Amino acid sequence: MKNYALLVFLTFGIMFNAAAKTSSDIIETAIIVKIADEYVKIKSSELTPPVIEEILKQYPTSKLGGAFKNDKGEFKLIMVLKSGTRKTVYIDQHGNWINKR
Template sequence: MKKILFVAVLSLGSLTAFAQEGEEVTQEATEVVVAQDDFTAIETSELPEAVSNAVATNYPSATISKAFVNKKEEYKLEVALEDGTVGTLYADKDGNWIEM
């Protein structure tokens, strides 16, 4: 009788040892926020003279293909160089370069 009781306890103990809870999988939700830069397109002829002069002085081979302005009177300029390189520059209304 002791053997039967011992086997019953041993088998019950071994079954509970293997009855582990499953791994809890947590998923993190990532939210990507795209900042609206609030620039509106303007004609390149509408650029302040200081901004045009800054581009001509610092980038003599560049041509301004597109121009944008925001409420703070900061200008976003899309420029193309003679070698085909395209870039974006930011300047304030006084022709000073700014980081965005």
């Protein structure tokens, strides 16, 4: 009889422990959120003159494959190099290069 009571308590303990662990894992997972910069596609005519000057200095033989802008005034540019490969670069509205990974 004592063995059955011990078995019942052990079973309930394992069930409640498993339920508690699952709910805490769900709460921790829900809290972790990564905020990413959202870039919106723009026309190349919307680039500022300092940005255009820097592009021509750094990439004189490349073509602009795409231009994007975020709320901070930073540009994400997709450059098509002479070899045909694409390179993504970041620059602010004043022509300062930004290192992002």
